[in-house]
Amino acid sequence: MHEENRSMIVLLPVYQPSHHLPTLMTELRRVAPRCRFVIVDDGSSPAAAEVLRQAENLGGTVLRHPRNQGKGVALKTGLRYAAQQHPGHDVVCADADGQHSVTDIVRVADRVAQTGHTVLGVRRFAENVPLRSKVGNTVTQVLFRAATGRGVQDTQTGLRAYPSALLEWLGTVPGERFEYEMNVLLEAARAGHRIEQVVITTTYLDDNASSHFSPLSDSARIYWPLLRYAAAALLTPARATR
Template identity: 55%
Template sequence: MTQAVVVLPVYQPGERLVELVTDLRAVTPHTPVVVVDDGSDASSARLLRRVSDLGCTLRRLDCNRGKGSALKEGYQYVLRAHPGRDVVSADADGQHRAPDILHLAERVRDSRAIVLGVRRFDGDVPLRRRIGNALTRTLFKISTGVTATDTQTGLRAYPHELVRWLLTIPGERFDYEMAVLVAAARNRCPIEQVTVPTRYLDGNASSHFGMIIDSVRTYRPLLMPGEKPIQEVDPCYDP
């Protein structure tokens, strides 16, 4: 159904990881799924074995290094094992559904742009998420001149031409995804936004995002100077 590889960074995952992988396998059994464990403790071993038994490739970091490090580990694996394939990264805590992941895989295949699965910040959304998104959306517009509905979404698709470039972007934790988006916008890389359902299960209790420390890290890329141009990394990419 798709030529993309799905990358799922996880830390202390719960049953929703198994549910997501099961749903993906039911719809598209041959799509490669790479689960990157960001140094979870022994209590997660049984669950990780279950997703491995479902046909996922399991990559493990030796300690908790952060979401950015886990994503980079996944992207490095894709370059080695699946060269020339697009990548869709998603959170595995119940926020993202298998149909939305596969929809982004189809969009990136057709558009060759970075595709963001953006949420609507209305309805039953935690107040801190509403405020945080409004602030980062405003700062992002000031910093890059680009309007992005949801700058902090973890559901993103990247054309294969950009996978190697993703590894050059600084950031090891939650700041990494913001840094990628800022660098792409400043380089005038095409960015497409696709609305997906907003799902905050149990008040988003499964999130490992630290409100103060990780917020500071996330805002930092918005204040940094321009990044290395995409053309210097992959001259074949011509938006």
């Protein structure tokens, strides 16, 4: 890991976190002793208290929402905290459920430091990926390219690195739940921000059973802004393809 990334901010939005959270923190701290953890607990039940206490004992800052407000709100809470308390530091957002390896988190962190651009850790949608994820990603890839003229291999990846210069801007992007991450990509395309992509290996535990993604309501939230953006693009023939 590059020296400049050893003081990176790792943002972990959680809801009903398991033992994977302190395990990930411990493994990351081994390779990056100076990294700082910001955990946003999005209204977990009292059953999560022990895991969150372990996270605090490992040096993590735990920010708490009194009720569940959605992943987008949790991410913005953490990004706002990082911008205010750790100005000038890049932020790596990761899932704390065991899907993202320390190696991949480090690779994404290194790329944002090298380029100064937003970096996505994009999954290989191979045989071990749940069918719903594979189909959903194929559809969103096609729609995203049609809407923006850009190719993004994995629009719903939870492993993303953001340069410090964009942290305040990220707080202005609309979205409260899973649609926030799609809105970030759409608004980045609109604003002309560069997006880098790093291929990662993702582990799906029990067919992604720990996910709090609702196939119906959250899919609707994701596709609505994408379809709206695509419709606006079709009504503007002069839009330049980037």
